[in-house]
Amino acid sequence: MFNQLGLIGCGLMGGSFALALKKAGLVKRVIGYSKSPSTVEKARRLGVIDIAAESALLAVSGSDIVLIAVPVAATEATFKAIRHLVDPTVLMMDVGSTKRDVVDAARRVLKERLPGFVPAHPIAGREVAGIEHADAALYQGRKTILTPLPQTNPLLVQRATDAWSAVGCQVLKMTPEHHDAAFAAVSHLPHLLAFAYMNAMAEQPAGQEYLSLAGPGFRDFSRIAASDPTVWRDILLSNREEILKQSEAFRHALELMERQMRDWNGPALQELIQSASDARSQWHLGPKPAASR
Amino acid sequence: MFNQLGLIGCGLMGGSFALALKKAGLVKRVIGYSKSPSTVEKARRLGVIDIAAESALLAVSGSDIVLIAVPVAATEATFKAIRHLVDPTVLMMDVGSTKRDVVDAARRVLKERLPGFVPAHPIAGREVAGIEHADAALYQGRKTILTPLPQTNPLLVQRATDAWSAVGCQVLKMTPEHHDAAFAAVSHLPHLLAFAYMNAMAEQPAGQEYLSLAGPGFRDFSRIAASDPTVWRDILLSNREEILKQSEAFRHALELMERQMRDWNGPALQELIQSASDARSQWHLGPKPAASR
Numbered sequence: 001m002f003n004q005l006g007l008i009g010c011g012l013m014g015g016s017f018a019l020a021l022k023k024a025g026l027v028k029r030v031i032g033y034s035k036s037p038s039t040v041e042k043a044r045r046l047g048v049i050d051i052a053a054e055s056a057l058l059a060v061s062g063s064d065i066v067l068i069a070v071p072v073a074a075t076e077a078t079f080k081a082i083r084h085l086v087d088p089t090v091l092m093m094d095v096g097s098t099k100r101d102v103v104d105a106a107r108r109v110l111k112e113r114l115p116g117f118v119p120a121h122p123i124a125g126r127e128v129a130g131i132e133h134a135d136a137a138l139y140q141g142r143k144t145i146l147t148p149l150p151q152t153n154p155l156l157v158q159r160a161t162d163a164w165s166a167v168g169c170q171v172l173k174m175t176p177e178h179h180d181a182a183f184a185a186v187s188h189l190p191h192l193l194a195f196a197y198m199n200a201m202a203e204q205p206a207g208q209e210y211l212s213l214a215g216p217g218f219r220d221f222s223r224i225a226a227s228d229p230t231v232w233r234d235i236l237l238s239n240r241e242e243i244l245k246q247s248e249a250f251r252h253a254l255e256l257m258e259r260q261m262r263d264w265n266g267p268a269l270q271e272l273i274q275s276a277s278d279a280r281s282q283w284h285l286g287p288k289p290a291a292s293r
Numbered sequence: 294m295f296n297q298l299g300l301i302g303c304g305l306m307g308g309s310f311a312l313a314l315k316k317a318g319l320v321k322r323v324i325g326y327s328k329s330p331s332t333v334e335k336a337r338r339l340g341v342i343d344i345a346a347e348s349a350l351l352a353v354s355g356s357d358i359v360l361i362a363v364p365v366a367a368t369e370a371t372f373k374a375i376r377h378l379v380d381p382t383v384l385m386m387d388v389g390s391t392k393r394d395v396v397d398a399a400r401r402v403l404k405e406r407l408p409g410f411v412p413a414h415p416i417a418g419r420e421v422a423g424i425e426h427a428d429a430a431l432y433q434g435r436k437t438i439l440t441p442l443p444q445t446n447p448l449l450v451q452r453a454t455d456a457w458s459a460v461g462c463q464v465l466k467m468t469p470e471h472h473d474a475a476f477a478a479v480s481h482l483p484h485l486l487a488f489a490y491m492n493a494m495a496e497q498p499a500g501q502e503y504l505s506l507a508g509p510g511f512r513d514f515s516r517i518a519a520s521d522p523t524v525w526r527d528i529l530l531s532n533r534e535e536i537l538k539q540s541e542a543f544r545h546a547l548e549l550m551e552r553q554m555r556d557w558n559g560p561a562l563q564e565l566i567q568s569a570s571d572a573r574s575q576w577h578l579g580p581k582p583a584a585s586r
Contacts, residue, residue, distance in 0.1 A: 123508035186507035196547035198569035214479035215416035220513040226573040254489035270526040276491035280519040
């Protein structure tokens with residue numbers, strides 16, 4: 001049970017965490033801060049936060065759990081704004097989709113206060129952003145990755161595990177490096193491909209008419225292309241080495257298929273589709289035994 | 294109202310059409326044929342067809358509506374098997390995802406009987422195949438494209454329009470060439486990309502562990518990679534020129550984004566994501582005024 005959640009960044013991710021923690025009866029009050037005063041006001045009106053804080057520092061003051069839910073590129077500035085009140089015995093987490101850059105920033109800024117920070121990545125989201133879409137059920141049935149450092153206070157890692165479990169998540173632990181390599185593959189690359197695909201469609205003369213004919217396959221494939229541009233600019237930049245490595249593997253697999261098409265090699269093409277189809281058919285969403293390191 | 298539907302190919306697409314037509318009260322009985330006797334038997338047991346035909350020709354005999362629902366590459370052989378009973382005053386349709394190849398085969402085989410054939414492409418499907426997944430609601434709220442030829446009997450085009458409308462589709466008409474160019478863009482290319490992506494994942498040493506971490510974004514993006522390998526081998530081959538053209542445009546858009554990542558050009562990268570995000574946000578599935586030609 002927490003007395004006060006200090007929420008820095010009142011958006012979809014942070015707002016949903018606040019609602020979920022409240023719903024689970026795990027927090028007495030939420031004090032929230034966002035760069036835009038109108039967002040904070042909206043969060044208060046919607047009942048996502050109870051008290052509006054006038055600065056990030058004031059949101060940390062008196063809180064026994066702090067969630068930083070800002071675009072990844074704004075994390076370092078946030079650490080700087082609050083570092084004087086960061087207590088290495090108080091749980092502080094983020095929700096960033098990349099972890100090496102966040103951990104690097106934490107090391108640079110927090111120094112001896114680093115043990116209080118438990119880097120977190122809840123694998124949830126929606127192609128709409130903003131506090132008005134905050135949803136207590138957003139994290140239900142999802143996974144949350146924690147990437148604690150050797151210095152991280154183990155008691156706080158346990159509290160973080162309990163908090164994410166309470167809002168419905170399966171909690172896994174791994175290194176920041178391993179996290180970033182894995183998510184370049186299963187999340188960042190698909191986003192990059194979906195963005196590029198939508199741009200290729202929109203730019204052709206008949207693109208709009210073609211799009212009017214698209215069906216459910218297109219709908220699902222391209223859904224993530226509607227994601228938030230600021231958030232994804234930061235992710236694509238901060239994890240670019242891993243993403244470019246994945247993109248190269250993808251382009252190699254694409255060229256292999258195109259070669260079979262050009263060569264009119266039906267059996268080889270079918271074999272490639274079969275292996276893709278098998279790999280996808282065997283996959284299932286949701287908690288199941290997974291490697292934890 | 295039809296007396297008898299002759300169904301050639303008792304799979305997901307054909308079976309769903311039979312069920313939907315029955316449910317709409319538009320057909321008295323369904324006679325069905327499939328290459329595999331056990332499939333025909335299953336279709337009869339499931340009530341999708343009423344009578345099992347021992348050949349494609351026997352399924353056509355006495356039918357006043359014929360639906361050819363076989364993999365695209367098997368269409369020409371089917372035309373050959375039934376041509377002696379093809380009546381240019383009886384509605385015959387296919388459900389193929391490509392139309393130029395089907396129309397070419399019809400021209401070659403059907404000759405003076407060509408006016409009876411109304412090429413059709415219902416934009417529906419599922420990543421599972423087979424008669425056991427046939428569903429009367431599969432076509433509800435979808436679009437069906439007809440690509441009639443100058444020789445096609447206009448009365449049959451009207452009957453085809455009525456039949457697809459009755460099972461819940463919005464019906465559009467265009468040339469086979471226009472159809473294939475459009476679907477290379479909004480359907481065939483996404484499938485090719487999803488296949489290549491899944492293969493790139495499955496082939497890397499840590500692929501299985503990465504996949505265990507994937508979330509809802511991955512789920513939707515990769516769903517179509519589980520599609521039927523035989524069906525998609527045929528589509529990727531028969532429409533390869535248009536698909537390779539679209540793939541080239543895609544690769545160009547991908548390289549543009551990667552260049553901004555390499556150059557650490559945040560503003561340019563954000564602009565590219567913004568245009569993709571806008572294009573996708575403005576798109577909506579379902580019947581709405583669309584170009585018809």
